[in-house]
Amino acid sequence: MIGRLNHVAIAVKNLEAAAAVYRETLGAEVSDTVPQPDHGVSTIFITLPNTKIELLEPLGESSPLAKFLEKNPDGGIHHICYEVDDILAARDRLVAKGARVLGNGDPKIGAHGKPVLFLHPKDFCGTLVELEQR
Template sequence: MKLGRLNHVGVATPSIEASVALYRDVLGATGVSEPFDLPAQGVRVCFVDTPNTQIELIEPLGQASPIHGFLAKNPAGGQHHLCYEVPDILEAKAWFEGKGARLLGEPRIGAHGTLIFFVHPKDMGGVLTEIMETPKGAH
């Protein structure tokens, strides 16, 4: 298995609008996507482009959202996960499982429209890690 580029850093936020204002007005971000809902994952997301990766702003969609629990512990928000690309999601899944890593669910479609899965932070040095199949035609 070959780990690819860092695709994005996931940042949980109680308000995407407030976070977009921070990235735009304080940090000078110009490439900001329109927010959109991912009901299957219980989140609303928005991407902020940077020269070498993206920031994924993540807001909960209701009390059942996994982000709701994160924000209960971190009310101001904060880094939620790192996302790395891999060329083949099923090969990566088998590789992580073969190493004894705990996966949080089965591969599913993520915000970029490609298959993803998450690896438990206890198996990744304390960092929730998203593994994402490289989008077709990317880079």
């Protein structure tokens, strides 16, 4: 069912400092900052030959990253995102297998303009998993 690893998302307190690490220390291709107010984050994309790293910084008062960064003040890997062909078929399979989908179970439009779902970390090896329709 799952396809490509679409991205690894790393939450940080200071996006510019994190971008400098990837650009200058690791020598990677780093985008400009993309504010995503609907998602409560600002994002910088790091393009690797086979996938992306997304650096996320909280944006606004009720960012979904706030609690994570309280627990992980240096930053850390926040979630991984797998692509699926059909998000509703994926959800139905997951629910039938007993896995928990976060929220009300309906896909939302994610940061790339495509339908996404988030899955409960306790059901997936302690990792927050995002599924994004291709």
